[in-house]
Structure formats: C-alpha cells, structure tokens
Amino acid sequence: MSAISQTASFLPWLRGGREQRLRASRDQWLLRLTAAFIILYLGITLVGPLLSMLLQSVVDTQGNYVGLKNFYQYLGTRSLRQSFLNTMAVGGLVTGIVLILAFTFAYGLTRTCLPAKGLFKVLGMLPILAPSMLPAISLIYLFGNQGVIRELLFDNSVYGLPGIVIGLVFWTFPHAVLMLTTALGNADARLYEAARVLKLSPLQTFFTVTLPSAKYGLISTASVIFTLAVTDFGVAKVVGGQYSVLATDMFKQVVGQQNFTMGAVTSVLLLLPAIIAFAVDAFMQRRQVSLFSSRSVIYKPKPHQTRDALFLLLCAVIALPIVVIIGMAIYGSLVTFWPWNMALGLNSYNFATFNPQGWAPYLNSLKMAGVAAALGSLLVLISAYVVEKQPQGSWVKPVIQGMAMIPMAVPGLVLGLGYIFFFNNPDNPLAGLYGTLTILVLSTVAHYYTVGHLTAVTTLKKVPPDIEAVAASLKIPHHKVFWRVTLPVSLPALLDIAIYLFVNALTTTSAAVFLYVPDTMLASIAVLNMEDAGFHGPASAMGVLILLTAATVKLLWMGVGQNLLRRTQGWR
Amino acid sequence: MKPFLSLENLNKQFGQFAALNDISMTIEKGEFICFLGPSGCGKTTLLRMIAGLESCEQGQIWQNGANITHLPPEKRDFGIVFQSYALFPNLTVFENIAIGLRQQRASKVAIEQQVNHWLETIGLPEIGDKFPGQLSGGQQQRVALARALILSPGLLLLDEPLSALDAKVRIHLRETIRTLQKQLGITTIMVTHDQEEAMAMADRIVVMNHGVVEQIGTPQAIYQQPASRFVAGFIGVMNFLDLAGGKKGGKKGQPHIIGVRPEDIHLTASAAGSADSLQIPVRIERTEFQGPLLRVECQLIDCSSTLRADIPIHQVTTANLTPGTETCVWIEHRRMQHFRQEEAV
Numbered sequence: 001m002s003a004i005s006q007t008a009s010f011l012p013w014l015r016g017g018r019e020q021r022l023r024a025s026r027d028q029w030l031l032r033l034t035a036a037f038i039i040l041y042l043g044i045t046l047v048g049p050l051l052s053m054l055l056q057s058v059v060d061t062q063g064n065y066v067g068l069k070n071f072y073q074y075l076g077t078r079s080l081r082q083s084f085l086n087t088m089a090v091g092g093l094v095t096g097i098v099l100i101l102a103f104t105f106a107y108g109l110t111r112t113c114l115p116a117k118g119l120f121k122v123l124g125m126l127p128i129l130a131p132s133m134l135p136a137i138s139l140i141y142l143f144g145n146q147g148v149i150r151e152l153l154f155d156n157s158v159y160g161l162p163g164i165v166i167g168l169v170f171w172t173f174p175h176a177v178l179m180l181t182t183a184l185g186n187a188d189a190r191l192y193e194a195a196r197v198l199k200l201s202p203l204q205t206f207f208t209v210t211l212p213s214a215k216y217g218l219i220s221t222a223s224v225i226f227t228l229a230v231t232d233f234g235v236a237k238v239v240g241g242q243y244s245v246l247a248t249d250m251f252k253q254v255v256g257q258q259n260f261t262m263g264a265v266t267s268v269l270l271l272l273p274a275i276i277a278f279a280v281d282a283f284m285q286r287r288q289v290s291l292f293s294s295r296s297v298i299y300k301p302k303p304h305q306t307r308d309a310l311f312l313l314l315c316a317v318i319a320l321p322i323v324v325i326i327g328m329a330i331y332g333s334l335v336t337f338w339p340w341n342m343a344l345g346l347n348s349y350n351f352a353t354f355n356p357q358g359w360a361p362y363l364n365s366l367k368m369a370g371v372a373a374a375l376g377s378l379l380v381l382i383s384a385y386v387v388e389k390q391p392q393g394s395w396v397k398p399v400i401q402g403m404a405m406i407p408m409a410v411p412g413l414v415l416g417l418g419y420i421f422f423f424n425n426p427d428n429p430l431a432g433l434y435g436t437l438t439i440l441v442l443s444t445v446a447h448y449y450t451v452g453h454l455t456a457v458t459t460l461k462k463v464p465p466d467i468e469a470v471a472a473s474l475k476i477p478h479h480k481v482f483w484r485v486t487l488p489v490s491l492p493a494l495l496d497i498a499i500y501l502f503v504n505a506l507t508t509t510s511a512a513v514f515l516y517v518p519d520t521m522l523a524s525i526a527v528l529n530m531e532d533a534g535f536h537g538p539a540s541a542m543g544v545l546i547l548l549t550a551a552t553v554k555l556l557w558m559g560v561g562q563n564l565l566r567r568t569q570g571w572r
Numbered sequence: 573m574k575p576f577l578s579l580e581n582l583n584k585q586f587g588q589f590a591a592l593n594d595i596s597m598t599i600e601k602g603e604f605i606c607f608l609g610p611s612g613c614g615k616t617t618l619l620r621m622i623a624g625l626e627s628c629e630q631g632q633i634w635q636n637g638a639n640i641t642h643l644p645p646e647k648r649d650f651g652i653v654f655q656s657y658a659l660f661p662n663l664t665v666f667e668n669i670a671i672g673l674r675q676q677r678a679s680k681v682a683i684e685q686q687v688n689h690w691l692e693t694i695g696l697p698e699i700g701d702k703f704p705g706q707l708s709g710g711q712q713q714r715v716a717l718a719r720a721l722i723l724s725p726g727l728l729l730l731d732e733p734l735s736a737l738d739a740k741v742r743i744h745l746r747e748t749i750r751t752l753q754k755q756l757g758i759t760t761i762m763v764t765h766d767q768e769e770a771m772a773m774a775d776r777i778v779v780m781n782h783g784v785v786e787q788i789g790t791p792q793a794i795y796q797q798p799a800s801r802f803v804a805g806f807i808g809v810m811n812f813l814d815l816a817g818g819k820k821g822g823k824k825g826q827p828h829i830i831g832v833r834p835e836d837i838h839l840t841a842s843a844a845g846s847a848d849s850l851q852i853p854v855r856i857e858r859t860e861f862q863g864p865l866l867r868v869e870c871q872l873i874d875c876s877s878t879l880r881a882d883i884p885i886h887q888v889t890t891a892n893l894t895p896g897t898e899t900c901v902w903i904e905h906r907r908m909q910h911f912r913q914e915e916a917v
Binding site: 027 | 586587620623645646648650651652657658659661672675676703704705716719720725
C-alpha cells in the first residue's frame with residue numbers, strides 16, 4: 001500500500017507534474033535524469049553500504065535478528081569497553097593539544113607580521129600529504145626501542161597512548177590550521193579600531209573581539225579533529241602497542257577473526273562519537289551570526305616587534321617537530337638496515353625484496369587516485385549543479401544535500417566495512433566490483449565527498465543566478481551554458497577538488513584496508529603491511545614516496561595550474 | 573483587435589503562502605507597463621510567470637494570440653534583463669551579445685554587423701573586447717539590454733533593472749531604456765519598487781500589494797485618483813484624516829477617511845469659510861526646507877492627527893510659520909479623496 005502511494009507521488013515528478021505545471025522542456029528532462037543518476041549513485045556507493053552495515057550489527061552470525069544483543073555483549077566485554085574509553089581519551093587529548101597549537105600557529109599566520117610566513121604555511125601543511133602511518137613509523141625511529149632520542153622519554157615507552165597522541169597531533173594539525181586560518185582570517189578591522197577607540201587593552205581586545213569571532217571556527221575545528229582522531233587507524237596500528245582503540249579493534253575483528261558482526265557493532269560505536277561531534281557542530285553553526293559582512297574591512301596586522309618575535313619563536317617551536325618527524329622518516333628510509341647498517345642508500349626503495357607486489361602498489365595508488373580525482377571532481381560539480389538548479393520546494397535538493405553531508409560523519413573504516421557487506425553479497429548485481437580497483441575509487445570518492453560538495457556549492461553560488469533564465473530567453477540549452485559558462489567559471493574550484501581527492505586517495509588506508517586484494521594493493525596499504533612484517537625502512541620509504549608524490553602534485557598545481565588559470569581566467 | 577498579452581485569473585501558491593491571487597490584465601502592443609509594489613507583493617513572481625520561469629497553477633497567459641501558459645521559457649518570445657545583470661562572466665562583451673545569434677547559426681558577417689550596431693546603440697562602441705567584470709554597473713546593464721534585444725523579441729521583461737545602480741546612472745539609463753523602447757515599439761514590462769521610476773517611465777502602472785492588483789492606470793490617474801488607501805499611501809505622500817465625527821465634508825452614513833496630498837493644503841491666517849473648501853484650525857509643529865518648497869508639519873487643534881503641507885517657497889515669506897503658531901489650513905473639496913474606514917491599516 002505504502003509502496004503504491006509512494007510511486008503515485010513519485011510519478012508526477014517524472015511526468016512533469018500535474019496538468020497545471022509547466023510543460024517540461026528537454027533541459028528539465030536532462031536535469032531530472034542527472035538528479036536521478038546522482039541519487040542512484042550516492043545510494044549505491046554510500047547509503048546502501050551504510051545501511052547494510054547497520055543491519056549487520058543487529059543480526060547474529062546466522063543472520064537472525066537479535067536486536068541490541070550484540071551491543072550488550074560488546075559492552076559486557078571488559079577489554080572492549082576499555083577500548084571505547086581509550087578511544088575517547090585519545091580523541092580528547094588530541095583535540096585539546098591540536099586546538100592550542102593550531103590556534104597559536106594560525107594566529108601567527110593571520111594576525112602578526114611574522115617573517116617567513118610562506119615557509120611556515122608550507123611546513124604547517126606538510127603532514128596532510130603523508131599517510132597517518134608515516135609519523136608513527138618516524139616516532140619509532142625517534143623514540144622506539146632503538147630510537148635515536150629515546151632518552152627524552154625517560155624510560156617511558158612511546159608505544160601506546162603517548163605515541164598515538166603525538167602521531168595524531170602531527171597528522172591532524174594541518175586540518176586545524178586550515179580551518180582556523182580561515183576563521184581568524186576574516187576579521188573586521190573596524191571592530192579592532194572600535195576597540196582601540198574605547199581604549200581596550202590588547203588582552204581585553206583578544207577576549208571581546210578576537211575570540212568571539214573565532215568561536216564557531218574553534219568549535220567546528222574541535223569537531224573535525226575529534227572525529228579524525230577517534231576514527232584514525234594507521235597511527236594506532238603502528239605505534240599503539242597494547243593500547244587498544246576502537247579502530248584497531250575493528251580491524252582485528254574483521255581481518256583477524258573474520259567476525260563481521262562484532263566489526264559492525266564496533267562500527268556503530270565508532271559512528272556514534274563522530275555523529276555527535278557532527279551534530280554539535282551543525283547545531284552551533286545554525287546559531288552562528290556572521291560578524292563579517294560585505295561591508296567589513298579586512299584586518300591587516302601592522303608590524304609589532306615584541307609580538308612578531310614572540311610568534312616567530314612559538315611558530316618555530318611548533319614547526320620544529322614537523323620537520324624532525326618528516327626528516328626522520330626520510331632519513332630512516334635511506335638507512336640500509338636500521339640500526340645495524342647505518343650506511344645510506346636506496347636499498348629500502350627496492351620494494352620487490354620486501355613485498356611480493358614490489359612497486360605495483362605505488363602504481364595502483366597513482367591510478368586509483370588519478371581516476372578518483374578526475375571522476376570524483378566532475379561528479380561532485382555536477383551534483384552540486386543539480387542541487388543549485390532545482391526549483392524551489394523540490395525534494396531532490398534536500399535529499400542530495402543530505403546524502404552529500406553523510407560522509408563527513410562516517411569514518412573510512414566504517415564505510416569500508418559497509419562496502420564488504422553491500423558488495424560482497426552474492427545477491428547484489430554489482431558484486432563483480434568486489435576486489436577491483438573500481439571499488440577502491442568508489443569508496444574513496446564517497447569517503448571524501450562532503451568537502452568537495454561544499455566547495456562546489458560555494459563556487460556555484462558565485463555564478464550569476466539568472467544566467468539560465470537569460471539563456472532560455474536566447475533559446476540556448478542549459479547544458480550548453482554549463483559547458484560554456486558554469487564549468488569554465490568553476491574550473492579553479494574543480495581543480496582544487498581534484499587535488500584534494502587525489503591527495504586523500506593517495507594517503508588513505510581506512511576504507512581501502514578492507515577492500516583491497518593482492519592485485520589492487522595500494523601504496524598506503526603496502527606501508528601498513530611492510531611495517532607489520534617488521535620492515536620499517538621499506539614502510540618508511542613507501543610513506544615518503546606517497547608524501548613526495550602528493551607534494552609534487554601540489555607544487556605542480558601551484559605552478560602549472562595557476563599558470564593555466566591565468567590564461568583561461570583572464571576575465572576575473 | 574486582440575491585446576498583445578493577456579493574463580487571465582492567474583494564481584500562485586508557495587506552500588501556504590498565496591503569492592498571487594486572481595491576477596487579470598491585458599497589455600497592448602508597444603505599451604510600457606510597470607509592476608509596482610513593495611517587496612513581497614508578487615510583482616517579480618508575476619514577471620517570472622510571464623517568462624515561464626515559474627509554473628502557473630491556475631489561469632492562462634496569452635501572448636500574440638497563442639496560449640503560452642504551459643510553455644517552457646525557451647519556447648516563448650521574450651528578452652529579459654535582471655537586476656544582477658546576469659552577464660556571462662567569462663565571455664567578452666561582444667560574445668555576450670553575440671551568443672544568441674550564434675545559437676541561431678547566423679553568419680559571421682551578420683553577427684559582427686549586428687553586435688557592432690547594438691554596441692553603438694547602447695553608446696558603448698569601444699568595449700567589445702572587455703569582460704563584464706571590467707565594466708561599471710551601468711555599462712553592464714546596457715550590455716545586458718543589448719543582449720536581451722538582439723534577437724528582436726516581441727516582449728521585453730525588465731526585473732528591477734535599475735535598482736543596483738547609483739542615482740545619477742539610474743536616471744540616465746531609464747531615459748535610454750525609454751527612448752529605445754519607443755524607437756523599437758517593443759512591448760515592455762518592468763518590475764520596480766521605486767514609484768518615481770514607475771511614474772517617469774510607464775505608460776500604465778500596475779500597483780500590487782499582497783499578491784493582488786490594487787490598481788491599473790496611467791501614472792497621472794494613479795496619483796490623482798488612487799483606487800485604495802494603499803495606493804494613495806504608496807504613491808507619493810498622502811495625509812489621511814479621520815474626519816468621520818460629523819465634520820464638514822464628511823459623507824454622511826459610513827465612517828470613512830479623507831486623503832489629501834500635501835500640495836493641496838493651503839495655509840491661511842483667517843478662518844474665512846467657503847462652500848467649496850474645508851477649513852481646519854491647526855498648530856504649526858515643525859518646518860523643513862526642501863528647496864522649491866517648504867514642508868510644514870502641523871497638528872490639528874481638536875484631535876491628535878497631524879498634517880503635512882507643502883508650501884511653494886515664494887509664498888512662504890508672507891506667512892508666520894514659527895512653531896507653536898496657531899493658524900488655519902483649507903482644502904478644496906474636489907482635492908479630497910475618500911476611502912472606506914475598514915481599509916485603515
């Protein structure tokens with residue numbers, strides 16, 4: 001009955017509505033078909049897998065519905081309960097430390113006349129280009145049992161909470177810096193002038209002007225960092241030791257014990273903190289009132305000797321560990337056989353000696369990242385376009401937008417497990433995708449969909465809203481306007497999204513770790529496997545290779561890409 | 573002869589909100605019509621329905637003898653200009669104007685000739701190679717106008733085309749639009765919330781409020797014989813006097829309100845009665861110098877209403893207008909408008 005009424009309400013939309021509606025033109029048909037395609041695509045690559053995962057968490061190993069029994073059993077197990085608490089501890093510590101460090105760093109970049117800003121910006125961004133295992137491996141070189149500066153830990157072991165926290169602070173730092181520089185960058189100079197006229201002290205000004213305007217940025221950042229920290233798997237896998245967290249538990253349950261039901265239960269528990277963080281952020285964003293309007297004047301810091309010197313010192317202290325950690329990883333990858341043969345060489349880069357796939361994982365990664373970047377960015381732009389061009393009151397808009405926001409709260413591991421349930425099901429006609437590079441592309445695009453979608457929507461809002469109406473009056477079809485105007489105008493954002501997807505596809509392990517087969521092994525997975533087999537040097541070497549590739553692509557984009565844009569975007 | 577454009581009983585609903593309620597009108601070929609009203613009155617929705625950009629739930633739209641009610645915009649015959657200019661930002665001015673002709677597969681020579689002709693017409697012959705971002709707002713809107721007119725549409729729709737421009741540019745461009753419209757004889761509908769603009773440009777004005785047409789008429793008719801209290805208050809300045817309490821000039825029976833324009837109020841020192849005018853004793857509250865005239869605000873002595881009177885500046889010297897002075901105003905009966913009481917806001 002309900003299926004019938006649903007179909008009935010769906011049909012008018014397809015047919016172009018009741019008699020009174022405008023007769024649908026070819027443009028509208030195209031828009032509808034595209035919308036249907038996007039909904040179907042996100043349904044298959046995102047919603048379907050998540051639902052299968054949720055379903056799996058409430059059935060027993062025979063597939064019978066058991067309600068929340070699995071969860072009781074899970075929480076009844078002491079070691080598993082401990083993992084949950086451990087994960088929250090990691091999330092809390094990492095969020096707190098990163099917020100303080102990144103706020104200081106971002107403040108230095110935006111509100112002082114610190115020398116060598118460009119260098120600091122680059123250093124602050126570097127960790128984002130590496131897989132999360134890289135800092136962990138580097139920490140072992142530095143503080144492990146054979147570590148070069150393990151004396152600094154006074155007999156404490158780096159394995160466990162300290163290693164996880166340091167590794168995650170390093171790896172999540174760039175995300176926080178990016179968000180906080182944006183939050184601190186849009187300051188209204190008039191507010192600072194008003195504060196001066198009112199004779200507020202610098203400290204009072206900080207608490208009455210700076211902090212309130214950055215408040216929502218801080219909350220968003222905290223939510224993102226917390227989610228990243230509790231859901232990351234690479235750092236804890238490498239340097240976690242006996243300290244168990246949800247992500248490593250889940251890996252053990254699925255890969256080690258093949259206990260998919262418990263894996264699904266852990267997934268749900270992993271999903272909870274992420275969803276809560278996301279909901280808090282969404283709730284706070286709604287209450288946000290922008291203190292920065294088009295009438296505001298952007299704040300530009302003036303030189304101030306003591307302050308600038310102080311921030312040079314602070315930013316240098318913050319940036320130093322980044323340099324040390326990355327430097328150590330590179331050095332470690334060049335040492336022939338740590339710690340017995342310290343001669344430098346490229347021995348570790350001869351991957352065939354350590355891993356049956358040799359260099360293939362690296363090439364797989366390039367291929368996968370390239371395809372994900374190209375297809376993903378175009379898909380994201382088209383779906384954002386479809387959303388923007390929906391008529392008022394259309395249900396298509398909230399549906400696509402809602403689906404596009406889901407990945408933000410879904411950890412990669414959870415998505416990956418969902419893919420197993422969904423695509424490894426013999427009843428699924430798409431089961432053939434399982435074990436191919438395509439499924440890795442699909443999961444990567446789905447996992448990183450939200451940021452791309454938001455970027456694309458922001459860009460499309462800058463395209464004059466009425467150009468489709470004008471085009472219709474000139475009898476120009478919409479798809480022609482899209483290729484001739486919308487796409488060229490959105491080109492810079494499209495390339496940004498592509499680079500974002502490329503870099504993330506290179507560095508990600510989370511979803512892929514459940515989905516690869518030997519033939520489709522990725523570079524980041526190879527890092528993990530070689531590290532697991534005790535080959536620190538080669539693991540480090542592969543990690544460095546990923547970092548260098550990502551950095552090269554970024555640099556190319558900055559050089560060639562900007563040059564290309566200068567030629568095609570002359571109208572700006 | 574049939575009218576060029578006719579709207580018959582149009583309705584538009586956005587959820588619970590009735591955006592348009594039973595709109596009917598006819599527009600003759602070559603007419604310049606302004607839809608005028610406060611924001612949210614439905615004037616833009618009505619324009620978009622004529623363009624086919626909004627669907628039409630009830631009623632019919634006929635253009636040039638054809639029922640276009642359910643046609644999509646690209647099957648209709650109109651050119652359109654928006655407040656936001658909506659120029660293609662990555663195309664040059666030349667390409668912006670030419671794009672419609674290119675779609676029609678016009679020859680290169682014809683395109684060149686036509687576009688250059690239009691660049692001349694809008695008074696910007698030198699700017700073909702520039703991008704929209706390099707032009708001023710007024711220049712961009714001229715280009716948008718040329719782009720809208722190059723395919724010689726039967727109907728020109730202007731959606732607040734002047735609202736984003738500076739005052740001087742606005743006046744200049746409205747003259748350009750009006751001249752061009754008369755030259756081409758193109759039927760034109762312009763949406764605006766600026767009553768001065770509507771008065772200066774329109775052959776007929778359609779005053780709208782809350783999704784209803786309040787009045788359709790020439791600018792003069794709308795100013796001098798407003799059909800409702802809303803129109804009277806929206807167009808120009810109007811004093812409203814509640815003189816129902818048995819005052820002279822009040823129609824007997826129904827309570828009602830009298831509207832008087834400030835320029836129709838005269839000051840007089842003596843309370844000399846006259847059959848064709850109404851006299852009211854007032855106290856001067858405040859005066860405001862406005863160049864050609866002096867605006868005098870006065871308080872009616874026997875009730876709380878205030879009046880605004882405009883006195884031509886060269887008549888001012890004779891009268892004593894110090895605040896606090898008690899004097900008399902007189903209003904000719906034929907200058908008074910009568911409105912029903914329940915229309916009071």
